[in-house]
Amino acid sequence: MASSEEDGTVEEKENNNKKRTKSALTTAWLTFYNIAMTAGWLVLAMAMLRFYIKKGTHKGLYRSIARTLKFFQTFALLSPAYRVICLLGIVRTSVIVTGVQVCSRIFMVWLVASSIRQIQNEESVILFLVVWTVTEITRYSYYTFKLLNHLPYFVKWARYNFFIVLYPLGVIGELLSIYAALPFVRRSGMYSMRLPNKYNVSFDYYYCLIIINVTFFPLNFSWIFVLLAVFPQLYFHMLRQRRRVLHGEVIVEKDD
Amino acid sequence: MKHYEVEILDAKTKEKLCFLDKVEPNATIGEIKSMFHRTHPQWYPARQSIRLDPKGKSLKDEDVLQHLPVGTTATFYFRDLGAQISWVTVFLTEYTGPLVIYLLFYFRVPFIYAAKYDFTTSKHWVVHLACMCHSFHYMKRLLETLFVHRFSHGTMPLRNIFKNCTYYWGFAAWMAYYINHPLYTPPIYGEQQIRLALILFLFCQIGNFSIHIALRNLRPPGSKTRKIPYPTKNPFTWISLLVSCPNYTYELGSWLGFTLMTQCLPVAFFTLVGFIQMTVWAKGKHRSYLKEFRDYPPLRSPIIPFIL
Secondary structure, X not given: OHHHHHHHHHHHHHHHHHHHHHHHHHHHHHHHHHHHHHHHHHHHHHHHHHHHHHHOOOOOHHHHHHHHHHHHHHHHHHOHHHHHHHHHOOOOHHHHHHHHHHHHHHHHHHHHHOOOHHHOOOHHHHHHHHHHHHHHHHHHHHHHHHHOOOOOHHHHHHHHHHHHHHHHHHHHHHHHHHHHHHHHXXXXXXXXXXXXXXXXXXXXXXXXXXXXXXXXXXXXXXXXXXXXXXXXXXXXXXXXXXXXXXXXXXXXXXXX | OOOEEEEEEEOOOOOXXXXXXXXXXXXXXXXXHHHHHHXXXXXXXHHEEEEOOOOOOOOOOOOEHHHOOOOOEEEEEEEEOOOEEEHXXXXXXXXXXXXXXXXXXXXXXXXXXXXXXXXXXXXXHHHHHHHHHHHHHHHHHHHHHHHOOOOOOOEEEOHHHHHHHHHHHHHHHHHXXXXXXXXXXXXXXXXXXXXXXHHHHHHHHHHHHHHHHHHHHHOOOOOOOOOOOOOOOOHHHHHHHOEOOXXXXXXXXXXXXXXXXXXXXXXXXXXXXXXXXXXXXXXXXHHHHHHHOOOOOOOOEOOOOOOO
């Protein structure tokens, strides 16, 4: 019947409009998010530079930027990947890999650097802070420019080349920081639970940190030989992306 | 009788792997797999996936050649499923581990706890009870694997045995360490809590066993038929009216009982992880029941009556 057909197309149009507004909203949110994150990390970079120029030393630098750092690193949880999961209910491997990275960053900020005051003046902390700042500014500005459809070549180049040096440096900084924190953790017994207790469980943060260092350290640098854990996969993932984007490697489908 | 010709191509490279002529029209995929195995001995039938379309679903072993949508020259695509291991082997290995490991902790074998506790026994009777329950549970599982279960698939990928054993053995060690620890704290509400937990545990163990028997009786020996499970005269099966996978419901109940009995956080974790995994499986099974049987009872939920 003519009228029901009309109803059908009106409904279709409504649905299409809904989809369009949904994707427009998503794009708007993503653009805002990426601009905000780029700006945030730039602010952090400026704060760090200013501190160093003024004081001539890195001692006390962590304290001065701690709050801003915590805010922006935690804000990364709202990373678009997670919005995608919520909206579409799909979890892709790259999302899992990014998820692990975000978790490890949160762990470093909240459970290591901020909670163990005595290591905040260590060089290793400054090392990973600098690495993170450069990496994140590159990454978020890349996403921002991409969303605005105006990607300068040097941003693309930076994104796919910086990580080659920055990634191992960042890992070294993080691991050395954890190593430096060990004696303080042991002495204070922080985040640990002993027997006997009514839950019949125990947890020793000291040994937990040691295990983290021992398992992630060799795995991170044996990425050349061992493709087992998640971090090496992230590295390879980036290498693959890099090859695809910069050298325009095209995958040819064999047609019979 | 008109004979078929069968060619088997690699699903990825489209390379011709095998050509069989004079194949009987009533030949099954299983028989074709055996013939393929003869020309390629490294691919035993269990690791062959034969399909009509390179990206399509695997054909079943029971499918008959002449009933498939193929011409007299049938083209099939082959995918290697990788090294396979039988379900029975995997089950026996993954269940024997916890049985043995728990006992090592229970008897306080050296190098686990401080030397002064070697080969001592716990002073709390709930620890002995827990050991009996845990051991009973895994012995029941081993016996069911040997004598009760009827498996639809003979095999699973080899890497599963490492994954599964790590899960079962790892959790068993973690739980057993705390329950049998010299500094173990018995449940807060003492005897009442333990008694209630034991009743729940035993009830669910019997229930789980009843469901396994009922499922076995649904399927004649050596067949792979699928039917809707219905409650039998055994009252423990009446929960089938409300859930698609009552075996998982009872399994959850057993572990909740064990958690309550031991009041041990690692046990609670194990119960939670198991619950999540069983819910995923139950939902999948529920969905395939709904797809396969048009008259599937609408009242049923996957694992928890009315809720999940």
